[in-house]
Amino acid sequence: MTEPGQSPENPWPVRAVATRVAKWIDRLGAVWVEGQLTELKVRPDSKTVFMVLRDPAADMSLTLTCPRDLVRNAPVRLTEGTQVIICGKPNFYTGRGSFSLRVNEIRAVGIGELLARIDRLRRLLDAEGLFDPRLKRPIPFLPNTIGLITGRASAAEHDVTTVATGRWPAVRFAIRNTIVQGPNAVPQIVEALATLDGDPAVDVIVLARGGGSVEDLLPFSDETLCRAISACRTPVVSAIGHEPDNPLCDLVADLRAATPTDAAKRIVPDAAAEQALVTDQRRRSARALRNWVHREQHHLDQLRSRPVLALPLASLAAREDEIQRARATTQRDITRLISAERETIGHLSARLTTLGPAATLARGYAVVQTVPTSGSPAVLRSVADAPRGTQLRVRVSDGVVVAVSEGPEKSTAEGSE
Structure with missing residues (x-):
């Protein structure tokens, strides 16, 4: 059992x-x-x-x-x-x-206890890096669509839409109305935040509320809301209360605005101011361009006024006379050199002629050669080389004489004996 x-x-x-x-x-x-x-x-x-x-x-x-x-x-x-x-x-x-x-x-x-709890949460989120400035996403210069989370028919909604439209008439809004205080505020705000963050047309999200007491602003220091803002891929602007109010979502958001009006001014450019800026930039650019053209024109005028560009052939004409004088001097020097060398060659030729064999023969000298039976003739250098009967070849200035040696001539002393 x-x-x-x-x-x-x-x-x-x-x-x-x-x-x-x-x-x-x-x-x-x-x-x-x-x-x-x-x-x-x-x-x-x-x-x-x-x-x-x-x-x-x-x-x-x-x-x-x-x-x-x-x-x-x-x-x-x-x-x-x-x-x-x-x-x-x-x-x-x-x-x-x-x-x-x-x-x-x-x-x-008590208020003191609430502020102490908010401070403890602030230190916790800061330690986790949710307040790190390096994680802040840049706000687009001209957002295509602005996501706005605020109370229904609230002054914050009116301020943001009116100021933004006045600054840039073509701006568009995706508005999500939620309660902004009380126990149900955080779930509604987090849901609206997720909806706008998932919309690809929304470029920036504004969380706006007017001023209030510490108890009224408690939802905007809620840990769940702070972590939801940090997890958003779309840049978030916190515009809660007025300047003295500083809930934790201001520190987590990518940009803190002092008031909803300030948020509209910081995320939407002023069309009139931008047009004036463009006009001023165009005017300054045109003036700078004109000044540059004038400077370059003046520089070109200076270059054109220089003699080398004003009369480009003048320097060539001046150099032409120098070239002619140089050519004449060169020709004269070459002619002088050739004459000197020709004269030197003439002297050398005369000396060579004077010292040559033909000149010697012309002065009455003769070259005697022995003519052997075989072999080449040889110059007679000694009487011993021409015994009696030796064939001789005698060269004089105008020809060659053939003779026969009678032997050495006896000296006078030998004849007297």
């Missing part, structure tokens, strides 16, 4: 389960819980007030019940969006099978 409730053959009745659950929950005792009121139902004929307490950082909530007098005597006026700390005892109502907290004390979250 199985234990009750452990098999389909032996189930527990509903009352048994509900009673056991109620006993377990009753053991929890009183707890302190912090959250944001999202619903507040006060029935005229009931002494019990029903409320819903939501966790701003997560999509979770609890049902609360409390006496009407406790709500009436609360330290702050309880409305939807009020941040409170409550002390209550968990209860499980067996008749309806519902869970709730029976509240016996309500305390308001």
Whole structure:
């Protein structure tokens, strides 16, 4: 036999389960819980007030019940969006099978505590790099379509659209109206942000709201919204409140504007100012071009006025006389050199003629050669080489004489003996 409730053959009745659950929950005792009121139902004929307490950082909530007098005597006026700390005892109502907290004390979250929590979140996001200026995306010079997230028929919407249209009449808007304060503001703003970020026609997203108290601006310091802004691929401009207001979304956004009007001025160029700038640039460019042309023309005039360009053949004419004189001098020098060399050659030729064999023969000298029976004639150099009967060949200036040697001539001394 199985234990009750452990098999389909032996189930527990509903009352048994509900009673056991109620006993377990009753053991929890009183707890302190912090959250944001999202619903507040006060029935005229009931002494019990029903409320819903939501966790701003997560999509979770609890049902609360409390006496009407406790709500009436609360330290702050309880409305939807009020941040409170409550002390209550968990209860499980067996008749309806519902869970709730029976509240016996309500305390308001002070401004100092809210600012301290925002500061702790700021340090956390800063440590994660969500405020890093290097991650900021540039705002386009002239956005095609501006995504605008703001309250319905709000002054912020009017300021952004009016100022932007006045500066650039062709600008277009994709407007998403959401609530901008209270417990439901963050989910609606995050949803609108995701919708505009997914639209390829939207070039920049503006998150705009007028000024308000610290409690009114709490949604714009919500961690979920800050991380959604950081995750956007489209540049986001934060235009929350006025100059003293500084929610955390201002630090995460790619551009912070002091007011919605300032946001419109910073993301949309002024058509009149841009036209004036273009006109001024054209005027300055034309003046600069004219000045450049004048400078270059003056430079060309100076170059053309120089003698080398004004009379290009004058220098050639001046050089022509120099060339003629140089040619005449060169010809004279060459002629003188040739005459000197010719005279030198004549002297050398005369000396060569004087010293030559023909001149010697002309002066009465003769060249005597012996003519051997075989072989070539040889010059007679000694009387011993011409014994008696030797054939001789005598060359004189006008011819050759053949003779026969009679032998050496005897000296006078030998003849007298």
